[in-house]
Amino acid sequence: MTKKLSALALLVAASLSGCAAQHAAKPTPAPEAQTTVTAPAETGVLKRELADGLYEMVLSPKGDALYVASSEGFKDVQGGVVYKLDPTTLKTIGRSHTDLKNFALAISPDGSTVYATNSLDGGISAINTADGKVKKRLLFTERNKEGFPYGARQVLLHDGTLYIGGVADPAVVWVVDAETLKLKKTIKNAGQWVTGLLWSEQTQRIYVANGGGEILIINPRTNRIEKRWKPLGDKPALLLNMAEDKATGRLFVTDNSKAKTTLVLDIHTGEVLKQLDVGDSLAVKFNAKRNELYISQRESGKLLSLDATTYAVKQTWELPPNPNSLLLSDDGQTLYVTVKQAFNKDHSTNGPDSVVRISLK
Known part of the structure; x- marks a missing residue:
């Protein structure tokens, strides 16, 4: 277990990122943790301490529920939770207790199913949003040289198919039927650690970031890798998260580990259009409605809003200690x-992780 947790600690620090029985509680309201406003009310910032091990989030298609993946603790804690929050108040309106730990999330177009990756166990779970129960699960068979499962990190739902990144060296991308959770194909030779996945509306391709500094382009019709880019060449890079500006054909890619930058690429050619020297960069979101780019900085404890044309920093939010995943309505x-809270040496933390809601109006 110690080796397993050590491998997971490395995986989750980079962020995000079927066979077992499941006993899930019906999503009934939970006792409220303290909710505090971290700035004057007019700033529109609401912060709630929620639970240990928070990672990715997803909104319901109707916008009436915010789902948050939790691995819970890594020290002497089994299983995890998917929290269902009111997206305006951040109050708990439901929760699903799971026997495996949860990291990345996706949701079906009709809102009936939330998909959660179970990184420690190398699997994907489909959770019924009506009752909070896990209705299907797929555990992948691949093992690394230590005998541990490949970490199932990111998940992308496109056209009834789940694409799930496997953290290994060489890595894989699993292609899974979203309805049946049956494995359709394993895309191999995906480099070192698949860390990010993105569907491009402009090119109709799936983009894959990896820890070897590569961007892979997958054709979803054939599920084959068509191109491999290495935008920084031989310079060390651990590319993580991506966002697209479909109007201009720009692809934004972050690195908070080695290059500590955000790259702006031509989504058709991979050409580096700009390298943003804003510091360590983890999650990234592009807001076409406001022409803004948002970047979380895990090490500095900040969230940045940039003008997406000039790349000038418009606003900075202090969100210590470690802002992690982003979600845009x-x-x-x-x-x-x-x-997130920082990990101690024994994989514990000094307090619960938080969810922050920022009104951009």
Whole structure:
């Protein structure tokens, strides 16, 4: 277990990122943790301490529920939780207790199913949003040289198919039927650690970031890798998260580990259009409605808003200690952030992680 947790600690620090029985509680309201406004009310910033091990979030298609993945603790804690929050007040309106730990999330177009990756166990779970129960699960068979499962990190739902990045060296991308959770194909030779996935509306391709500094382009019709880019060449890079500006054909890619930058690429050619020297960069979101770019900075404890044309910093939010994942509402007027506590040597933390809601109006 110690080796397993050590491998997971490395995986989750980079951020995000079927067979087992499941006993999930019906999503009934939970006792409220303290909710505090971290700035004057007119700033529109609401922060709630929620639970240990918070990672990615997803909004329901109707915008009436915010789902937050939690691995819970890594020290002497089994299983995790998917929290269902009111997206305006951040109050708990439901929760699903799971026997495996949860990291990345996706949701079906009709809102009936939330998909959660179970990184420690190398799997994907489909959770029924009506009752909070895990209705299907797929555990992948690949093992690394130590005998541990490949970490199932990011998940992308496109056209009834789940694309799930496997953290290994060489890595894989699993292609899974979203309805049946049956494995359709394993895309191999995906470099070192698949860390990010993005569907491009402009090119109709899937983009894959990895820890070897590569961007892979997958054709979803054939599920084959068509191109491999290495935008920084031989310079060390651990590319993580991506966002697209479909109007201009720009692809934004972050690195908070080695290059500590945000790259602006031509989404058709991979050409580096700009390298943003704003410091360590983790999650990234592009807001077409406001022409803004949002970047979380895990090490400095900040969230930046940039003008997406000039790349000038418009606003900075202090969100210590470690802002992590970002989620943007469909109308472009609300931004959600998970804020993590630092890990201690024994994989414990000094307090619960938080969810932050920022009104951009």
